[in-house]
Amino acid sequence: AQTVTQSQPEMSVQEAETVTLSCTYDTSESDYYLFWYKQPPSRQMILVIRQEAYKQQNATENRFSVNFQKAAKSFSLKISDSQLGDAAMYFCAYRSAWEDGQNFVFGPGTRLSVLP
Amino acid sequence: NAGVTQTPKFQVLKTGQSMTLQCAQDMNHNSMYWYRQDPGMGLRLIYYSASEGTTDKGEVPNGYNVSRLNKREFSLRLESAAPSQTSVYFCASSEEWGRGSPLHFGNGTRLTVT
Numbered sequence: 001a002q003t004v005t006q007s008q009p010e011m012s013v014q015e016a017e018t019v020t021l022s023c024t025y026d027t028s029e030s031d032y033y034l035f036w037y038k039q040p041p042s043r044q045m046i047l048v049i050r051q052e053a054y055k056q057q058n059a060t061e062n063r064f065s066v067n068f069q070k071a072a073k074s075f076s077l078k079i080s081d082s083q084l085g086d087a088a089m090y091f092c093a094y095r096s097a098w099e100d101g102q103n104f105v106f107g108p109g110t111r112l113s114v115l116p
Numbered sequence: 117n118a119g120v121t122q123t124p125k126f127q128v129l130k131t132g133q134s135m136t137l138q139c140a141q142d143m144n145h146n147s148m149y150w151y152r153q154d155p156g157m158g159l160r161l162i163y164y165s166a167s168e169g170t171t172d173k174g175e176v177p178n179g180y181n182v183s184r185l186n187k188r189e190f191s192l193r194l195e196s197a198a199p200s201q202t203s204v205y206f207c208a209s210s211e212e213w214g215r216g217s218p219l220h221f222g223n224g225t226r227l228t229v230t
Contacts, residue, residue: 004158037219043224044224045206045221045224047218047219091158091159093219104149109156
């Protein structure tokens with residue numbers, strides 16, 4: 001079974017600075033998808049970014065980008081020019097391309113604080 | 117566009133009481149899911165429905181039942197609530213099975229069992 005690890009339970013960043021959140025995963029599959037979700041205090045789960053494992057190019061969405069290292073099974077999220085609204089829990093998630101059933105696996109989350 | 121709608125937003129139950137969490141999506145998605153979120157544990161899958169007419173157990177199904185009423189609706193029932201079921205519950209849906217479609221979440225239900 002796949003597992004997702006986020007080794008940083010909490011992180012903080014100064015407003016306008018850059019922060020990187022770590023995520024590693026364990027899988028024997030070669031085809032899969034990776035996601036970062038943001039959960040602000042409102043509790044809503046918001047998709048931040050999506051990466052396809054067969055694509056070499058790292059995904060970007062405005063101030064959010066990933067560093068996808070397939071061989072190392074690492075999928076870190078970089079937030080540039082951090083804003084107060086970025087304060088939230090961030091979850092890394094793995095989705096199998098083929099496995100039936102329980103094919104989304106979430107990490108335990110990283111709580112990000114943004115300091116003014 | 118409402119997306120995924122969950123009701124209620126909050127609920128307090130006494131041990132042994134029953135309740136049903138309702139979920140509906142208007143995105144014509146095939147797959148629907150129920151997760152629970154507990155501190156430090158991320159989201160854990162309770163049950164899922166890959167398509168209308170099918171349901172399967174996830175990682176933590178004990179104490180729960182589900183019904184895929186139609187393509188839009190997927191309900192979660194607690195027959196006899198226990199304090200261990202105190203959690204935040206999320207319903208989610210996704211478009212396609214096995215094509216990397218992201219999950220779209222409802223706003224969650226905070227359930228407290230006393």
